[in-house]
Each structure stands twice: as structure tokens, then as C-alpha cells.
Amino acid sequence: MNMALAAIYSLFIINKSGGLIYYxxxxxAGRMDTNDSLRLASLWHSMHAxxxxxxxxxxxxxxxxLQAHNFDLHCFQSLTGTKFFVVCETGAPNMEILLKxxxxxxxxxxxxxxxxxxxxxxxxxxxxxxLSQVIQKDRVALLGR
Amino acid sequence: xxxxxxxxxxxVAPEATPAPAAPPGTATGANAQVLYVFNRNGVCLxxxxxxxxxxxxxATQDQKLMFGLLYSLRSFxxxxxxxxxxxxxxxxxxxxxxxxxxxxFKTNTYKLNFMESPSGIKLILITHPRTGDQRxxxxxxxxxxxxxxxxxxxxxxxxxxxxELFNKHLDQMLWNVCVDT
Numbered sequence: 001m002n003m004a005l006a007a008i009y010s011l012f013i014i015n016k017s018g019g020l021i022y023y024x025x026x027x028x029a030g031r032m033d034t035n036d037s038l039r040l041a042s043l044w045h046s047m048h049a050x051x052x053x054x055x056x057x058x059x060x061x062x063x064x065x066l067q068a069h070n071f072d073l074h075c076f077q078s079l080t081g082t083k084f085f086v087v088c089e090t091g092a093p094n095m096e097i098l099l100k101x102x103x104x105x106x107x108x109x110x111x112x113x114x115x116x117x118x119x120x121x122x123x124x125x126x127x128x129x130x131l132s133q134v135i136q137k138d139r140v141a142l143l144g145r
Numbered sequence: 146x147x148x149x150x151x152x153x154x155x156x157v158a159p160e161a162t163p164a165p166a167a168p169p170g171t172a173t174g175a176n177a178q179v180l181y182v183f184n185r186n187g188v189c190l191x192x193x194x195x196x197x198x199x200x201x202x203x204a205t206q207d208q209k210l211m212f213g214l215l216y217s218l219r220s221f222x223x224x225x226x227x228x229x230x231x232x233x234x235x236x237x238x239x240x241x242x243x244x245x246x247x248x249x250f251k252t253n254t255y256k257l258n259f260m261e262s263p264s265g266i267k268l269i270l271i272t273h274p275r276t277g278d279q280r281x282x283x284x285x286x287x288x289x290x291x292x293x294x295x296x297x298x299x300x301x302x303x304x305x306x307x308x309e310l311f312n313k314h315l316d317q318m319l320w321n322v323c324v325d326t
Contacts, residue, residue: 009227010227028227028228029227029228029229029230030225030226030227030228030229030230030232032224032225036224036235039235040221040224040225040235043217043220043221043235044221046217047214047217047218047221050210050213050214051214051250051252051257052252053201053202053210054201054207054210054211054214054257055199055201055252055254055255056178056179056194056196056197056198056199056254056255056271057197057198057199057254057255058198058199058254059253059254060252060253060254060255061252061253061254062252063250063251063252064251064252064253065250065251066218066222066247066249066250066251067247067248067249067250067251068222068226068245068246068247068248069245069246069247069248070226070227070228070229070245071225071226071227071228071245073225087225087227
């Protein structure tokens, strides 16, 4: 798969109840301990839900993109309510594609893993392995520019 | 171009009914759909809507929810900021300008553009999701606020905004907000 994607700072995966099931930091200065990451994940889950209530038109599915001064946050919610969000550089392209790729890896290596309990934290080696390959490809593409 | 007669249009106090919608066929040119202005204490100084087919909650609840969402989002962005190592704890009240703040978020049905002035005045503009960066528009609205509201000797800070000139210039300005395709 040929992807020229920018590097990301961190990845969060939240289950449908808002609990954090996966957190990986890829070298940001703002690396967090477990408790903080848990709190932020729940906070994001709530805010994602509240943003749907404030929509002026019907059919809102929540925040896709949050743009801040120092970073961008892209979010993808699957049909089952699992949310994947990445913190990346401002203006980083193709993050939606990256999120879809991560979702595919999740379905292949986490959901199809017979020992994985639904909604529990993800501890699947193959998932970690393939994920770091995908993100590593990003960094190579970035350095190659 | 004036769509509302100046004397009949009043801006909205939180418990009053919303401003009358623009006549059919004129609202679609202006991409701006809803505008909120809050002060630092959470009082909604202004609520204007130009195009809002869905109202999930009544006006007071809606404004409280909006303010609460922004407050939480600011704490969230300050804490999740990947470029700063030393951050306060989540939930600590933040001063305007403290910590990394966001300027917009987008959903599939709307885009929310946000600006906070150093004095804590929060401007929220809700537009079509494919609108471009509205930071300049928000700065312009803030300038209008300073000119026609703050400098109005009859205006009491912290009270809902009822200044005709402000509303008029706001409508004129937001008529030009377009969808970027």
C-alpha cells in the first residue's frame, strides 16, 4: 500500500461505552500517564456525544476533526460505536485514510482474535506489530520528503 | 441590503424567542447558520440564528450546553497538546489564552468556529461543514462587538446585547460568508 502520510503524535481507541482500550504515543512531548489518558478518552467520548445534540440539522454523527493551534485531531467512529482518534500535526493530510487502515487492522487482529474480550483493553501482539509497521511507513515517507 | 427593519429586530435575551428567520430564499446565500456570544462567566450575551431546522433543546439549555462543551473542549485541548510537556491537571480552570486552544471543529452536518478574546468573550459561529477557515470572520465580528457594543455608553457589560447597529453590521458581514467547495 503506497501512502504518503504525515507522522502522528498519538492514537487512542475508545470502546462504545467511552472506556479507553488502546493508547499509543509516537513521540510527543506531551506523553501522558495511564490515568490522564483514561480521563481524556472519557472526556472525548462525552464531548463527541454532546456535539451531536448541538447540531442545527438532522443526522449529525459527531466530531470528525478538531483543529487547534498546535495540533489537529481526527476521529473516526465505526458503526458499532468504537472510536479511533489520532492527534497529529496541524494540516496533516490523509488522516482519514490512516484511520480506516487502523480500523481494518483492528478488525483483522483484534476482533478476529478468539482470545480477545470485547470492550476490554487491547493486548494483541499482531495488532501492535502491524500498527507500528503502518505508522513507521508514515515516518519514512515524512523523512523522505 | 437590509433584510430586517432596524426597529423591530432585537437581539435575544436567553429566555426570549429567537430572532425572526430571514425570508425564504435569502438565508441560503449567507452560510452562517447560528452565532453565540458568551462572556467569561457563561452568560449568553447574544444568540442569533439564520438557519436552524433542528432545535434539540430549549434556548437556555442549548446555551448552557454549548458553553459547557466549549469549557470542556478547552481543558481537553490544553491537556492533550502534544507540543508542551508541562501541563496542569485536567479540570483546572484555564485563563483565556492559557494552554493550547482550538479554533474549530467539524462534524458531518456543521462546522463550529470558535474564538476567545483575551477578556474571555467567546464567539461561536456555526456554519456549513465545508466552509473555510473562519478565524478572520470571527476577528471581524469581535471588532464589530468592540465598536458597536462595548463603545455604546448605554450598554452594561454582562447584559444581553441589544444594539441595532451591531445586528445590522453583523447581518451585512455574514451575508458574505460562503461555502468553499
